[in-house]
Amino acid sequence: MLDVRNIEAFYGETQALFGTSLTVGEGEVVALLGPNGAGKTTTIRSILGLTRARAGRISFGGSDITAWPTHRISGLGISWVPDDRRVFPTLTVARNLQIARRKTGFRSWELGEMFAIFSALEYLMPRECENLSGGEMQMVAISRALLASPGLVLFDEPSQGLAPKIVQDVLRTVRLLKSEGISSLIVEQNALAALEVSDRAYVMDHGRIVHEGPARQLLDDAQLRQSLIGM
Numbered sequence: 273m274l275d276v277r278n279i280e281a282f283y284g285e286t287q288a289l290f291g292t293s294l295t296v297g298e299g300e301v302v303a304l305l306g307p308n309g310a311g312k313t314t315t316i317r318s319i320l321g322l323t324r325a326r327a328g329r330i331s332f333g334g335s336d337i338t339a340w341p342t343h344r345i346s347g348l349g350i351s352w353v354p355d356d357r358r359v360f361p362t363l364t365v366a367r368n369l370q371i372a373r374r375k376t377g378f379r380s381w382e383l384g385e386m387f388a389i390f391s392a393l394e395y396l397m398p399r400e401c402e403n404l405s406g407g408e409m410q411m412v413a414i415s416r417a418l419l420a421s422p423g424l425v426l427f428d429e430p431s432q433g434l435a436p437k438i439v440q441d442v443l444r445t446v447r448l449l450k451s452e453g454i455s456s457l458i459v460e461q462n463a464l465a466a467l468e469v470s471d472r473a474y475v476m477d478h479g480r481i482v483h484e485g486p487a488r489q490l491l492d493d494a495q496l497r498q499s500l501i502g503m
């Protein structure tokens with residue numbers, strides 16, 4: 273479904289990605305792990321067209337999206353849950369969710385389904401986003417991503433700074449997406465949590481993929497895990 277082939281990306285003259293390749297299949301959950309500065313966020317930004325890949329090719333559902341503008345890429349069914357949430361702070365939760373709605377070729381979601389996933393969300397609807405806690409903001413960010421009818425959700429550090437209960441809600445959401453045939457790519461510092469819900473994992477270092485394999489392998493092989501991700 274998503275095929276990232278040998279991409280190179282730069283910030284000014286500084287190269288951040290050196291021929292990064294990865295795939296995410298339909299309904300597959302893939303973890304992208306690695307130390308700070310490895311290039312995980314840059315990979316996500318390149319898929320979204322926010323940091324342009326200068327070389328290589330990115331395709332989604334058979335379309336070559338390498339040079340597409342971001343709005344067209346998201347319109348094709350790629351949603352983003354950014355690490356800094358990026359909700360509109362002065363708008364209410366209801367308004368943030370309303371403007372996220374989009375039609376793609378993929379399953380559309382109803383607000384009621386968001387309330388079933390995040391029980392607190394319904395009561396937050398009239399609140400302005402700037403008054404929300406980090407966990408509440410994450411509920412909005414994830415709901416917004418789903419209301420945009422994705423075929424693939426890119427999660428950047430979804431559990432960062434969240435209470436364990438919300439982390440569980442996030443992981444449950446990833447499982448729910450999978451059961452609906454929707455794919456996820458998860459960048460996460462909390463590698464064990466990400467591996468628990470993932471089918472496959474990639475490990476990046478210095479802008480390169482240094483490992484690819486079943487998530488189970490990294491969960492079961494503590495020595496390999498320690499050598500690759502230091503935990």
Ligand code: ATP
Nearest residue numbers: 283286287288306307308309310311312313314315
């Ligand atoms: P983290 O978990 O810390 O976000 P990461 O694996 O997501 O790490 P990236 O944020 O993709 O890594 O960073 C990859 C490289 O690109 C790093 O060397 C980083 O310093 C550099 N970089 C990232 N963003 C910028 C930017 N806006 N300007 C210049 N260099 C950047």
